[in-house]
Amino acid sequence: MPDANSSAGSGARLRALGLEIPTPPKPLGNYVEVSQTGSLLFISGTLPIANGKLAITGRLGEDLTVEQGRKAARLAAMNALAAAQEHVDNLDRVKKLVKLNIYLAATPQFTDHASVADGASDLFAEIFGREQGHARMVSGVASLPKGTPVVVETIFETN
């Protein structure tokens, strides 16, 4: 039933995809995971954390493949969803992803940022629907907190 699916909320889509939201991330310092202003949720940078631990370290263009980067980006994106869900209680209240910023720990020679970032974008497209995509920015930086290869930074809109 594609009609039912397309009208379903983001929480329902997530369940239909069989995806399980991880434990919400904890701040690494003196800040909070979610800051709301009006209908916008600004989510702090989220890392590829599973079971409370950084699942992967390294640098794109050096010791990580694009495929490893994609998986890290997807996992970091799942943590962003976990933070958003904890804030709104029911993910159905999150209408869409407005903006995605992805920071990669990468060498000066690395050029395939877009493929890595799609690890996060593909997940968000599955959940919020391709008809209302998100704006995106990707950059390759020198280093990121705790040696993570990827940080995902998001702005969601609530109903």
Add this chain to the structure above:
Amino acid sequence: MPDANSSAGSGARLRALGLEIPTPPKPLGNYVEVSQTGSLLFISGTLPIANGKLAITGRLGEDLTVEQGRKAARLAAMNALAAAQEHVDNLDRVKKLVKLNIYLAATPQFTDHASVADGASDLFAEIFGREQGHARMVSGVASLPKGTPVVVETIFETN
């Protein structure tokens, strides 16, 4: 007629300046060029693309001069305007540029980020008027998608 000019919309100013908006950029991955929330347009990172191709590659502080960087920033800014115009149909509907983030591929030794970024800021000031400037952030990163030396990231406000 300075009065008429100052009250003109951004589309009219653009035409008065003899500037031609390029073909709107295409996403490099699974995202969209423009994401609207309320009156704000979040534009994805835009590159110095002309005729569908990256017009320049390289790194500030290494193989690109500040002047080359400025031209790249201006061209990337034109692509942001093209994305915004495609979304709103008539650029007169864009009231102002709220925020500009510029990412430069730069060496650790490079210090003249502000001059390069002015290549974009000068264009936006010409179009939206100096009386309502934009906030700005510039950083020098390790690498950017496709080897571009500059990415421009913008938030516009619509009427």
Add this chain to the structure above:
Amino acid sequence: MPDANSSAGSGARLRALGLEIPTPPKPLGNYVEVSQTGSLLFISGTLPIANGKLAITGRLGEDLTVEQGRKAARLAAMNALAAAQEHVDNLDRVKKLVKLNIYLAATPQFTDHASVADGASDLFAEIFGREQGHARMVSGVASLPKGTPVVVETIFETN
């Protein structure tokens, strides 16, 4: 009187802490320090400037300690408050810090971004209260304008 303190505005808290807002920063190029849209204030990147001069230069992981980085972050945050206050006249009108982005000039090996960023976050928590924290993103980049080790980028919400 903790009750009185918790209901006090951000300007009153700042005075109670004995902190003095520095001279508002001046743009390094063709932009403005504060751009308002609705109730949001987008502040341009602010540097650790005191008495009109960059108080510190260098790179985290190379020639700056974490403690030096923290002080630089706190000073850059004070400059962001100065910019906001100049825009709204009375800092009590600033309700909270919505979002904090911190950019560090850092080596690829640096991993303690969170501790440095807390130099800014701790200040904001003192002023806006821990009960309404801010969302945060920290990255380590190759280089920043004028050789500054830290830039603080903020979005505030006004009453």
